[in-house]
Amino acid sequence: MPISETWLLPDGVADVLPEQAQVIEALRREALDFLATRGYQLVYTPFIEYIESLSSLSESNQDLDLATFKVIDQLSGRLLGVRADMTPQVARIDAHVHPVEGVARYCYAGTVLHTKPQGFNTTRAPLxxxxxxxxxxxxxxxxxxxxxxxxLLEKSGLADSIHLDLGHVGLFRSLVKHAGLSKATERQLSDMYQRKALPELAEFTQDLKCGSDFYNLGRYASDLDALQANLSVEIFENLEFKQAFDAVKQTQSEIQSRWPALHIGIDVVELRSYHYHTGLMYAVYAPNRAAPLAQGGRYDGIGEHFGRARPATGFSCDLYALSAGQFKQIQKVVAPKGTDKALLEAIAQVRAQGLSVIQLLGDDDLSSVPNATHRLVNAGAEWKVEAV
Known part of the structure; x- marks a missing residue:
């Protein structure tokens, strides 16, 4: 590679420049402070771990396994994984490092790394x-x-015009179990639901046990009342199905009462990460954005890999995506060179107000400070800040 090209970064990786970095860092601090007020304790997790630790989700989520970079540890010779998701690491903490009794709440913020972008126009190194x-x-x-x-989204200034999607893998999973379908048939149905292929679904389910229920699950996936009216009485006698249905309905009702202006959509056959999630799933979307602002769900038993299976639910978001398109001008106050006591006290006072003050060096002048916005000038008896 020519020397002139050695500064280029790999595809899907980018620098974050000061004008956006300032926005992202402010967003990170506000988000973590907000989570702390809700009782979520901050944890830091290592960037790399033995692959066996990170595989607690990979066993049930092949997408995560494929997204994980793997390297050989030069000290032990064992296989390491670069974290592609922090959830399995927090599960390890809950199981062994900090095994509290009762309910435990944790939050985190850090860079993860993906072998490939996980969506259109997304980074391989989300924050x-x-x-x-x-x-x-x-x-x-x-x-x-x-x-x-x-x-958290409201605190970040992103609550306007958002849309919440609710789903539950338990409806499809319990119906598959009730009908006694094979894994191959289950995968075919899941694929049709994901593609919203209703004509194909109608034909495919004709000869299946509970075929009309499978079709109506897709046909009325976004309307709980219509779904209940069109499903068989038999399936609503199935305890697992009934519990899943009631969970979606109750969650929708309670969230709507807390957020009356929020638009809530239902999709009970949204089966992303189907083999990973075990219950309710949720995602928040905003206009003109294809990817969700934040998403999560229930994944009970995640700690089983570490010897302590516990119910669990959580969500995550990418701070780069949340801050997309937001930039903030950095205010720079330029102060003249000198060690005069009054000048140094004035500089300290301006910095105490939260402004950035740059004191000139050597023979520099105002032009040596790129994008300066203000300067500190001597106005007779006192120093004052004025716009450039």
Whole structure:
């Protein structure tokens, strides 16, 4: 590679320049402070771990396994993984490093790395921020997590015109179990639901046991009342199906009461990460954005890999995506060179107000400070800040 090209970065990786970095850092601090007020304790996790630790999700989520960079540890010779998601690391903390009894709440913020971009026009190194709740399998825990997610977006100034999608893998999963379908048939149905292929679904389900229920699950996936009216009485006698249906309905009702202006959509056959999630799933979308602002769901038993299976629910978001298109001019106050006591006290006072003050060096003048916005000038008996 020519020397002139050695500064180029790999595809899907980018520098963050001061005008955007300032926005992202302010967003990170506000988000973590907000999560702290809701009782979520901050944890830091290592960037690399033995692949066995990170595989607690990979066993049930092949997408995550494929997204994980793997390298050989030069000290032990063992296989390491660069974290592609921080959830399995927090599960390890809950299981062994900090195994509290009862409900545990954690939050985190850090860079993760993906082998490939996980969506259109996305980075391979997102700045992931999220929250996890361990130890409660109640709907109250799911409602709290959705409420916290929405509150965080509101705190970040992103609550206008957002749309919340709710789903639950339990409806499809319990119906598959009730019908006794094979794994191959289950995968085919899941694919049709994801593609919203209703004509294909109608034909495919004709000869299936509970075929009309499978078709109507897709046909009325976004309307709980119509779904209940068109599904068989038999399937609503199935305890697992009934519990999943009631969980979606109750969550929708409780979130709507807390956020009356929020538009809530239902999609009970949204089966992203189907083999990873175990219950309610949720995602928040905004106009003109294809990817969700934040998303999460229930993943009970995640700590089983570490010997301590616990109910769990959580959400995460990419701070780079949240701050997309936001830039902030950095105010720079330029002060003249000198060690005069009054000048140094004036510089200290301006910095105490939260402004950035740059004192000139050597023979520099105002032109040596790029994008200066203000300067400190001697106005007779006192020093004053004036616009450039």
């Amino acid at each position: 992931q921020l999220g929250a996890e709740l361990f130890g409660s399998d109640s709907i109250d825990a799911d409602v709290e997590m959705v409420d916290v997610m929405l509150g």
